[in-house]
Amino acid sequence: MPKPLPLALRGLRFFYRFLSPVLPGLGVRLLWRVFRPRRRQLRAGPVQFLAGAELFFFASTGALTGVSLRLQGYRWGNGPRTVLLVHGWEGSPTDFRDLVPALLHRGYTVVAFDMPAHGRSEGLETNLVEMRQALLDYTRSAGLPFAIIAHSMGGIAAALLLTDSSTSVEKFAFVASPLSAQASFDVAFTPLRVPPAIRRRFYQRLARHLRQPVESIALPPANQLHAGHLLGVYDATDEQVTFDAVQRYLAANPAIAQYEVRGVGHTRILRHPPVVQRLIGFLAAEVEAGA
Template structure:
């Protein structure tokens, strides 16, 4: 998150810093609502990319509920090998608009879909467990892709997919991805100055909802990720990830090729020309 607190969050910041210790139940309920994704309107250039895609849809059976939802997919090109793009929280497939043309020129088919509760897909809320399940259901529908390129929490969900995949993908690129569910939450908690007591209550409720400890939802060591080659892309100044943890993870998993830049930004990484070129070259190599 940026250093300057967005205007819309000033009220939450005041509440969590000064009032939430005396109202922990309300604080947790409010935080639960804060982490529901908002469907953001598309910009003109994003709409243009999606308008040129072949549409498809498939269903995903809720990992935590018995509810089945329809997910909206997009496909470009007809190449024999498919690169699957996975957007991040409150993102959409058009976030990859700078990357798609290069992959198509290299002869790949490119596929993406709106994650649950995003874009034109169904659902009112989602989480990493449901996002992973959507990726599992995509592979059942379309088959295992040749490569996966994923941004932010989409990369975390894709890593969870690859830990349990029946067959490996050839390439996996994760861009600005938190290494665990707590890492993603803690960046927001720190910015809003949420007291530790409220954080503990939130994690307890979330663990009950997810039916597993929250800290277990994390990147595995590289030997457990079913991908032949991996590329990690980060901005060292990105305040939406815990970069110190990223450095430790990459040092302990030397088989992952790193690309670290500075001063680009969490979302702008996907539009930064040197990053786009490196990802394109990595997929083609």
Template sequence: MDPARALIRTALNPTAGLAPALAGRAAFELFRRPLRRGRVRPAERDVHGRAAAEPLRVNGTAVAGYRWGSGERPVLLLHGWRSRASRFAPLVPRLRALGLSVVAFDAPGHGDSGGRSTSVLEFRELAGQLQERYGPFEAVVAHSLGVCAAFGALADGLRAGRLAAVAGVSDVGFFPAAFCAELGLVGTVEQALRREIERGLFAGDAGVWERYDAARQAAVVGLPILAVHDEGDAVVPPGQAHRLQRAYGERLDLVTTRGLGHRRIVTEPTVIDQVIGFISAGMEATSS
């Protein structure tokens, strides 16, 4: 048993019964912090080192942004929780070979960015800043948390031709449920955490769970979507992709893999081939 998890569970579960608001605030502080930062892996260093710096700021925090190419015909990459932009390194040269630029960032509390915490709102804000600099995106490629952020940004006006969603979370409500399940926290803690998320991130708006549910945004998010998900993903269950498929119908192509899990799927060559083929098809449709 992980001693840290056991300590959190022992502290928060009894507290929730006596002072649920206090337990919610404590859980919220843990919930929004990645706690550890991903480093640039040896296989990523060459691509990472060739990126032009693209400094950004959000809520007073300095954010490490990256650009490969001139910025013309940009593709936006959105990483997941406890990850970083360099995880997309195998994809970058393939996109450049198509004549596309690539832009990305390490979210606050991740990679080389400042801060200790982040949220889907900051992902959305940073994506919007890059759009203001370089115009609409040819495509967005996102992983895990980045998928949830991508759908939220697209529903709020981010412009892109296509979305490739890899091992994606389809609704923001998944996160507090998964967080509490991982730590063995009781339902009272989860309820208090949800209220604290509403208060701390969304100005008390209890409707945020529906608004940041991608399956409810099919009428607003009208672009073609490729969803790739591993059937054995133990972090984000494949049911998250299936609910997107039901909501988006023929506009979403679901590809399932086996044996790649939640993280290795991002760098798997066959998955990269799928993503490149999907984006290429959009370019061909535009030029014809």
């Protein structure tokens, strides 16, 4: 049974069902505000997890704004191979707190950072174009990692990074990633009952803001990704992705290995022991084969 909407979202649904036809401009502005990232308030456990990391900082200059932001990063371990963890929208490096110890046990260096407008990084707003830019600026300052493991919308940002031939990695795994920005918005619009006309106006405004068609912000085909090995991990019951579309994408891209679980959840999938084991095996396979 679907979870009931919070009171604020029920109010939005009432607006879009009954009032948005006569107030379309307000309808678009409300969506614009709703989809600004909100900084997560971390509990004691995640705060303690970050306290065990070595902090670092780097600058990222917005691809759209030209404004330089100071982004905060976290590093664990000192192994010869680095794994970069990329969180999703309104996410945090703490989402990977069960994966990091497993990676350290395997001898990797693990790095992550708070995306713009997330965690302790600067910024008030962000989007997938700026998230990709942040990843690009990180690799320019620190070098390319051996592997990238990305969650949710972070998977799209990382995939867009890897369409550039100068940013090749050996392994790329994306976990619970929507196929596109528009697909993610459409999933969120459905319970709010946002009318098609408002959606079109929202996407038109978003395209102007991003300076590119919204449909171009998507997971590219496997042959456009500069990674030696690819893995897609999904919960078939995840309400934040359209799994039928994901299956079609993976079927059309057989170079992407796939791993499926059920009943875990969009964020908890990163803490699910079989998923952690699958990700570790995905990274370790090449190391063991080349040993």
